[in-house]
Amino acid sequence: MNIFDSYLEEILNLIQENQKKLNIKEINKFKGVSLEIPPANFASDLSSNICMILAKLNNVDSKKLALKIKELITENIRDFKNVEVAGPGFINLSLTNKALISIINKIIIEGKSFGSTTSNFSYNIEFVSANPTGPMHIGHCRGAIFGDVLSNLLKFNGNKVTKEYYINDYGNQIKNFVKSVYLRIREIKFKEKFINEKDLYPGEYIKDIAKKILNKNKFKFDSFDESYEFLEKESLKYSMEMIKNDLKKLGIIHDSFVSEKSLVETRTVTNAITQLKKTKFVEEGYLEPPKGEENKNWKKTKRLIFKSVLFGDDTNRALQKNDGSWTYFANDLAYHFDKVSRKYDKLINILGADHTGYIKRIEGAVKALSEEKTVLECKVCQLVKLYKKGTPFKMSKRSGDFISVNDLLNEVNKDSIRFMMLNRSNDVELDFDFDKVLEKSKENPVFYVQYCHARIQSIYRTLNIKNKKELQINNIEKDFNQYEKEIIKKILEWPKIVKISSRKYEPHRIPIYLYQLATLFHSYWSKGNEDEKFKFIQKGTISKNTMIITQLILIVIQNGMNILNVSLPNKM
RNA sequence: GCGCCCUUAGCUCAGUUGGAUAGAGCAUCGGUUUUCUAAACCGAGGGUCGUAGGUUCGAAUCCUUCAGGGCGCGCCA
Structure with missing residues (x-):
């Protein structure tokens, strides 16, 4: 259910069928043609640049062409009302209520798959x-x-x-690693002092590996060369176990x-x-x-x-x-x-x-x-820069006292780490502030998005409504208000975000989008503080419109957080 | 010297293959709670999109120049 793609296709087909009438030739070169949401100051739902592109290719006036295409759309596509030509030749379109209802129904039916495309690579x-x-x-x-x-x-x-x-698991570094384990074993077993030569691994975890190997095996460890094969196997086994365990705690398998x-x-x-x-x-x-x-x-x-x-x-x-x-x-x-x-x-x-x-x-x-x-x-x-209480601190691997994922997880939960690490484009350096991530406020985007979900769940809890309630609408009781319209527009953008993120391999667009959606929700919610009529719960019940809005938000937030593999508590 | 990435508000950053009056958060200042979660919301100020050119109906986005910052330039892994 990507309305941008489907309506654009419909419009392009229409133009193609009426090519002669419009007196245009270069019809097959639709490169750069788009359908998108216009800037906020325009009342329309959708906007296309198609006339400018076609006008250029055919060397005609884009506004005149736009007027012809406007007529064509008005006559042939029933989902739109108020087709307008604006600026240098944009075509602005508004959806009829009927079309909007049908779109919303489709989204609710799609549910967990809303936003996905069907590629098969x-x-x-x-x-x-x-x-x-x-x-x-x-x-x-x-x-x-x-x-x-x-x-x-x-x-x-x-x-x-x-x-x-x-x-x-091959090459000199492995030899040095195994040698480090060997020397630690000798240290424990024969009280030989571990001398930290260049290229050896001094970290504490080497001692842990050494202990594990000693506890499980009755090997003599008389000579490094004789023990090597066995030691390599065991050491690698334990270090991979450590890594897999860290990954698992981060939710990665x-x-x-x-x-x-x-x-x-x-x-x-x-x-x-x-x-x-x-x-x-x-x-x-x-x-x-x-x-x-x-x-x-x-x-x-x-x-x-x-x-x-x-x-x-x-x-x-x-x-x-x-x-x-x-x-x-x-x-x-x-x-x-x-x-x-x-x-x-x-x-x-x-x-x-x-x-x-x-x-x-x-x-x-x-x-x-x-x-x-x-x-x-x-x-x-790009690099991650670590901050603690506003001041940067570095990690050095050489001295062995680097900050491990395990250390990180002791302070910050997996959800926050996952969300924060993706809250920036991969192309720019990322500031990771230990304190910010622990905050329970708008400054912490993970919390902010989770809180949005929790608030909706709280309404359902109050009203004793089950989350999975089947909801179909034939008509709306009254028009959506401006806040609801804004939220719906944002919801309609979700498939586009997924598409771009996938195509460009840029998952950071998802947390950023979710944050924006959460902002719209929190804003709307707070309208109830100023004006009773905007309260979500009215006389112990919820209006159909509000129910629809909250359902749409839940669908998108759940789908988004699922992709991120970040949890959504019902209560916070 | 060469390659890749970055340069957008005081700070940290968003910004689909070029689209209309460039957006958030933080910080600053001012406001909103007998209430469905105020862990929230609203408002105000703040910009020559690093510089200089070019391409065109139209550029933060594409091309070229220069400047600044990061990472890398092994017969290590």
Whole structure:
């Protein structure tokens, strides 16, 4: 039930049928044609720019054309009254009561699916993919929630979504991680002092992992090399458990976990690169020394390189290290080879701001691997800046005292975190204030939207009305008042918000919209304080109009919060 | 030096493929509760949409220039 789409289509069809009468030719180029809600100072419900676009294409006067089209619409489309031409050639339309009632009935019938479209693509969304060397920290949080809500949004529209986590369980960092666990075990078992060398992980959680391993197993831990295989397996198991647990507390459950190590072991990397060798994208060669700081380990050696410059990257990228082993990028390329082979319609990666430089190479890799058939789109989440009582504070990972998701959850509930992390466009930095999120006021948007829902539930409670009451209307007792009309207009916009958010992969539009809807509701509610006749409950009952308004708001808020996976208490 | 992102009210930010008089919250000032949840609402002031050009019926939005801020520029992961 997207009235913008359906009415626009109807109007376009009408114009197409009357092409000759209107004396216009370029009828098939409707690019840029829109139907939307006009600015508040116009009384109309809908507005279209179609005449300006058509006039330009046909080189005629847009106002004159508008007058002809106005006539056409008036004669042929019964849902509209007061068709008007305004400004440089806008066509402004108002819905008849009958049309409005029919639209409202449809929305109420659609209920939980109101706002959704029926697309049917399969998506793979890779997000979080935090290194399995410790618990999740706050930096991961934004991307995690972004990915999760984007998945919900696309599912809401009928798509199939696989939420995927890539486990970087291979390479030097894992060795250092396992070594840290080993040393902590030695510390506990043999009272050897843990010396914090460079690249080791000093954090407290390593001790916890060490204890768990010691408690469950009677291993000797005499030598690092001999214990390695066992220790690696156990340490990774516990750290992934920690991460999954953090994610679960945030309301996030991935469908699929792919291990980097297993890709190496099953020779996926070799296969991917063998395939690319047949193209112009991978070949043996030399790379230029890096441009930034000097790097001691850099050697001019012949090796396999991926020619990412062909995809707009700054420089070509090494697939092999000095010793001939695969680079991180080679493994990741293989991982994407695997994704491509799983035949999704679309691949999406959610990255942190510090990985922007990686995008061209990996998007290029997918093009090369799929012969341009599969599209990978990377979405970047900018940094989160933390504030406490108005002052910023930083988290450093090196010293081991970073703020974990778990710490965060001890102070702030999941609902607030989820809503706040999406209350800004992913392209801008986000201020996350611990205190604001805890507030129970308009300053805290989560609360404000939840409160709107709770107020409506409170009315139903007072009147002993069940939430799921079937409601159909044949006519309205009296016209909707101005406040109700405004709310209905906002409700009609919901499908549009969902559509844009999905198309642009911008879930932040949803919390922002919900906040705006809540504002209209709270405003209307308070009108009852000034004037008795605006009270929702009149003589112990509720008018049909008010019932409709509250039902519409509930439908949209519930659908929206469902996508966000944020709870809606009935009482606050 | 190069790439990506950002620059809109005092502050933090919204703003569908270009649409009509650019919007919120905070802060400031002033008002509203014997009441369905005042944990709320209403009003006022506040703007050269970073700069300079261009494209056109029409630009915060598209193109170019410059300036400022953030992130990144490994044969680490």
